[in-house]
Amino acid sequence: MEAATVTELKREYAVRDPATGEEVGRYPLMGRDEVDRAVKRAREAFANWKNSSFKERKRIFLRAAQIIAENAEDYADRIARENGKTRTDAMLADLFPAADLFKYYAKKGEAFLSPVRVSGSILLPGRRAYYVFEPRGVVGAIAPWNYPFSLSAGPVISAVMAGNAVVLKPSSQTTDAGLIVKEILDKAGLPEGVVQVVTGNGAITGQALIEHPDLDMLFFTGSTAIGRQVNIKAAERLIPAVMELGGKDVAIVTKNADLDRAANGVAFGAFTNCGQTCIGTELILVDRAVYEPFVAKLTAVTKRLKTGKRPGQIGSMTMAEQLRIVEDQVKDAKEKGARVVTGGEREPGPGMFFRPTLFLDTTPDMKVRKDETFGPLKPVIPFDGIDEAIEIANSTEYGLSGAVFTRDLVEGRLIASRLKTGSVNINDVLITYAAPSLPFGGAKHSGVGRYHGKMGLRAFTDVKSITEFNWPLKREPYWYPLPENADKVAAAALRAFFIPGILNRIKGIGAAAREIIRAIKSLKKGEA
Ligand code: NAD
Secondary structure, eight states: OOOOEEETTTTEEEEEOTTTOOEEEEEEOOOHHHHHHHHHHHHHHHHHHTTOOHHHHHHHHHHHHHHHHHTHHHHHHHHHHHHOOOHHHIIIIIIHHHHHHHHHHHHHHHHHHSOEEEOOOTTOTTOEEEEEEEEOSEEEEEOOSSSTTHHHHHHHHHHHHTTOEEEEEOOGGGHHHHHHHHHHHHHHTOOTTSEEEOOSOIIIIIHHHHTOTTOSEEEEESOHHHHHHHHHHHHHHTOOEEEEOOOOEEEEEOTTSOHHHHHHHHHHHHHGGGGOOTTSEEEEEEEGGGHHHHHHHHHHHHHHOOBSSSTTSBOOOSOHHHHHHHHHHHHHHHHTTOEEEEOOSBOSSSSOOBOOEEEESOOTTSHHHHSOOOSSEEEEEEESSHHHHHHHHHTSSEESOEEEEOSOHHHHHHHHHHSOSSOOEESOSSHHHHOTTSOBOOEETTEESOBSHHHHHHTTEEEEEEEEOOOSOSOOTTSSSOOTTHHHHHHHHHHHHHSOSHHHHHHHHHHHHHHHHHHHHHHHHHHO
16 A cells, blocks of 8 residues: 555656645656666676675675664654654654664674574484575565665565575555665665665566566565555565464453553554554553553553654644544444544644554454554454453454553463463563564464574575585495395384384394394395
């Protein structure tokens, strides 16, 4: 879903500031030829980059983190301008996590990607066995508009640290955020061509990228509907694909919660970035025993939130289409009997500011309960007993993240274990994404695969297993020619190794020894 206006003839598009409607950028709408050129340049650059030393990667990454910090004001302005968010949100949730991920992989990348020695098996006597991580090649990365810098930088940082080249397609609405990622890496000394940015919308530029025959991996962040199409394209080519998709996350407030922390946390999880956060709180589930005091506290916190572009305010929604979905969900909920306790409408004037909204008395058939909202519109729902809360939480098609508020950590862990999601925060919201050491991704229709952390970096590699053997043996006993009783030797060995109990083992070894002697004799006879 993209708002940028496309002038087909000129093959360019304009981007408008969602908060003012002013034009803030104009970019080429790239088609198959430009995408093909970018992939070719990336392929050429990959030939050298894959052999770059970890020392060089580390130097570039530390420099990149420093460049982000030195230019934070300028970058935050540019990100906020095309996205509609506040500068503060851009600093905290776009620039900070990206700088942190640069630094984290600068420090840990080499250790995570060094060969791993493993212990042998009975089939590996005398061998050295290990596996190595090799870059996949050229990665196509597609990013959304909600955290346009962080979610463009994340896959690029991971792919490049693992020795790949990348072609990045940011959302057309937030093209500049993708260009900033490249700008930083260029300034930090990344060789030309390792990261390319293709600008344009999903239907033309995105489609050309996912259909390009010379990609080795796809990394997609966006809606579940488009993610499914991207994953099908990857499957047709049999290339790996990581999918970071939509969500309908819950925050569960139990009767053991610190209600002040819960109200403040839920309000942040629900309304930060104007509610346009994949791992943002969408449904607020509250134990009926504390429902009334909690609603009073949450309403008070929410009423204090003001829309606007100053620090601490709730910025503009980014996309006209997303605003339409929010307004449609408000209408649907009201028609079906839900009650607005605060908010419920758009601010007058230019821009797409929408008041932070809480709904009570919602029912499961309402769109706001079933569909991803991705806006500042949140139902508060009472539950009777944890089973009911879990049932509501797990009943959606999604499984991205979730939050539990309770002072009883045993209860918190139990609830966390029962949520079918890619992450859970206990007495917290959103924070798993911000920790670069934690794998990030979704369950069910919220995604496939993980990034961040050790396993997330390794996802950008092909794993190669290697054995080495160098004893002066002319052949192995199970190579040709095999003795007549080879099956009996194998059966005795299976008994000796896998049937438990010392007697069975002794019997098995005895039988194996007899069969081996027979085998040697039969082989000698064969040679004679
Ligand atoms: P979207 O799926 O509309 O677009 C995402 C990207 O895909 C954009 O760059 C778009 O240009 C591109 N695209 C669109 N059609 C394409 C096609 N046919 N081929 C190739 N590329 C195409 O999503 P959006 O509206 O930008 O972002 C909002 C959605 O993203 C929400 O559902 C949200 O939950 C999800 N999201 C998920 C995560 C996560 O980490 N799981 C993070 C942020 C956002």
